[in-house]
Each structure stands twice: as C-alpha cells, then as structure tokens.
Amino acid sequence: MIDALNLTKSYGSIAAVRDVSLTVAPAEIYALLGPNGAGKSTTIHMLTTLLTPDSGTVRINGHDTVQNPDAVRRIIGVTFQDLVLDRDLTGRECLDYAGRLYNLDRSLRRQRISEVLELVELGAAADRLTGTYSGGMKRRLELARCLMMHPLVLFLDEPTQGLDPQHRVQVWQYIKNLRTQNGMTVMLTTHAMDEAETLADTVGIIDNGLMVREGTPDALIGALGSAYIRVTAAFPAGYVPGFGTEAWVTMVDAQPGVLTIGAMHGARQMTTIIEHLTRDGIEIMDMSMTRPSLGDVFLQVTGRTLRDEGARQ
C-alpha cells in the first residue's frame, strides 16, 4: 500500500531524511519511531504529497506521489502534528467544511458526519465550539475529519502528542479499531516507545534522518536476546551459580539477597534456574522476569534514550 524507495530530503545544509526506504502492506499498522528532529514529519510529508523528495520515489497503492499527486490525495487521510481546527466552528461544522472541500454532496456529508462522529464518540459534543474541546476530543475530531473521506491509507503524525495517558489509550483504541473493522492501512509517527510497541505491526526506528532498524516489535526486542530474571533468596555469602558459564547466560549479577541473570529465551530458562538453585540448597523467596522493551532496542541501536531527547526539547 505504501512503497517508498531511497527517500532523501535536505533543508539547506540540514539532511532531514537520508535514503529512507520502507514498505507497508495493506491493513498493516506501521510506526515510524524516533526522537524529535529525527525526520519523521519530513518523511510523512513526502509520503503524503506535501513535500517533494530531493531524490527517491513514493508509491501509494501504485500511484506515484510526484507524477500523480491527485490520485494519491484521493485515497489518503492525513492528520498533522500541529492541530488545525477552527475554534469558532462546532465539531459538526468542521466536518461539514471538510466534506465540502472534498465535494461530497449534502446528503453524503450528513451520512458520513453522523458515521464518523459515532466512531470517535463525539456525537454529544458535535454542536459545541471546538474551542471548548479537550486535547483528546480535538485529536478525535481530527481523526473523524480524515475518516470522512473513507481513506484507504491513514497517516497520523504524532497522533497522541500532548494527550494525558487516559486519552492516549483511547486514541490507540480507535486506531486499532480502524484496522480491525475497516482493514485500513495506518502509518503513524511517534517518539513514544510504548505507543509503537502497543500499536504497530512493524516499527521503523529513524534517527538523524536514517532508518536504523526495522522489524516487528517482538523481533526487535528478540534481537536483544535477553530477558532479566531476578531471584530473591538468602544466598550464602559469595554464592556464584554453577550455570554462569552456560551459553544461554548473558550476564550474572550477584548482590546480597538478589541474583540477576540475563538469559536468552528467558521464560524457558526459569525452570533451569529453579532446578540449579534448589540443587544448591537455596530456598527461593521470589522470582520475576522482565523482557527488554523497545526502549532498550532504541538505546542499543542509537546509544541514546528517547526520554532524554524529549526532555531536551
């Protein structure tokens, strides 16, 4: 549905996007993940005909964005990072205005408006001025505006930016529903690890304009190879477990009362660890396992945490 090949874009001396290629299959949710300034919005703008690449090509459902931008615009919906809602219109009026821009006739507009209002649960607030809406309601109205045109592909640039946790989860739910109920293809950008991990089938990590890693959240996390298993017990002083040199062990950290083991295929090794410790006469008081997160992947790939980047802005 989306096919981008070797996209490059500079602003003067700033290389915003460098040789980025990606493909997104129909009904897939793809997340472009990266810190502020990574090149996410620039990429989205090239994919949606708003910006012409310096080099490289984009096809949306087979239509070239430079050769045939009108055909592309007919099948996509785009929400922007900075919301563009008119405060002096009601939600319903905003949607009606959007429908008129796209030449939907009056009865079709009325039908689509009630349909999308229901979808994003804004029916009760439809006749209030958008100036009175909360951040979450505005995001949902933006989504509704896009959905009016029944796009084949939806592009969402930082769809939950500025939302509180409750409303973020709500927007995630809408995005997931769009895919499951309508088979819509969704490409979103985010600098939030949990968002990419929760929503995306495929994650592309972009940093300094370069695609540095791409894969399913599980594959990216799996590539780190390790889970951390923490065992709490009254270990004898200086205790070192005998399995420390085995191939599946990536690290062992022994602190008084707590043993931390880095383990490949962590879940599978839980029983091995229990057997070993029991054989050594150790009575386990507590045991827990943490999987690495996509945040760990980003740190490993780029050497920086996303949170640090966000805080700098």
Ligand SMILES: Nc1ncnc2c1ncn2[C@@H]1O[C@H](COP(=O)(O)OP(=O)(O)O)[C@@H](O)[C@H]1O
């Ligand atoms: N209109 C512009 N003029 C000059 N530089 C820009 C412009 N838009 C973006 N940039 C620069 O390009 C880089 C990528 O920006 P952007 O695509 O907005 O990243 P992101 O959306 O990941 O935060 C940044 O260094 C940014 O400062």
Ligand SMILES: [Mg+2]
């Ligand atoms: Mg951006």
